[in-house]
Amino acid sequence: MESNNEVWKTEECSEKFLKNIRDCIPLALEQIDTVLRVIQGVAPKVGNFLDLGCGDGVLGDAILTKYPESRGVFLDISQPMLQNARKRLGSNKKLEFIIQDFGNSKWVGSVKSNAPFDVVVSGLAIHHQPDARKKGIYKEIYELLVPGGLFLNLEHVAPKSQWVRKAYEDLFIDSLYSFSKKNNTNKSRERIAEEFHDRTSKGVNILAPLETQCNWLEELGFIDVDCFMKIFELTLFGGIKPKRYQ
Ligand SMILES: C[S@@+](CC[C@H](N)C(=O)[O-])C[C@H]1O[C@@H](n2cnc3c(N)ncnc32)[C@H](O)[C@@H]1O
Secondary structure, eight states: OOOOOGGGGSHHHHHHIIIIIGGGSTTHHHHHHHHHHHHHHHOSSOOEEEEETOTTTHHHHHHHHHOTTOEEEEEESOHHHHHHHHHHHOOOTTEEEEEOOTTSTTHHHHHGGGOSEEEEEEESOGGGSOHHHHHHHHHHHHHHEEEEEEEEEEEEOOOSSHHHHHHHHHHHHHHHHHHHHHTTOOOOHHHHHHHHHHOGGGGGOOOOOHHHHHHHHHHHTOEEEEEEEEETTEEEEEEEOOSSOO
16 A cells, blocks of 8 residues: 555644544553653663654653753654644754655655664654555664664554454544543534544554564564553554664
């Protein structure tokens, strides 16, 4: 399957995701907390980091809050998303916002002057790429990391069975419904389920199994590859570039 990133470039898709979906991602706060705990365990001094497919910069923002001295690079294909990231994070000499498509390896050149990175994070973005390209991106990340650096991917992965898919969808719809009730929108759960199934960004998902992706990381040389959190199709996985670069 080929990637189609055009939807993310639109104001409509960006706003819908940021206003209606991001805060409803099941266990979103716990995922961010786990990202920070893994970073603390592996790289307690974060000099610099890259947030790849940053959206409005939610992951990088969490890193900056915990490591205010760090320098962050925020890369995304979508101008509206990057505008939201700038709004959220403000302009600051230690931050760089880069519009680039990681669908081909040219993006690497745009961050080279900021590399190597202590940490690379990515949230719900790489799954829009075909599998060969996912693996290519993981290799590019490996090369951009400092020896001992950490890659963390908060990612949507392929379920192993149809019932896991259904459980994931039900969980997400329940979360959207309870958010909607809190905001007094009067939408029924059925209506919310319809909107969830019809969402534009769903069509550009190319999900790969967690185990396959962890195997790719190991093949590329990452060590301590692990899944740090998982609920149905939502995972946080990653690995470390060995200190002695081979
Ligand atoms: C589901 S959003 C997640 C945003 C953010 N990382 C988060 O966790 O909230 C996916 C993001 O990936 C970006 N994206 C998708 N394909 C991309 C590509 N080929 N190159 C760069 N960014 C891409 C989208 O523009 C969007 O901001």
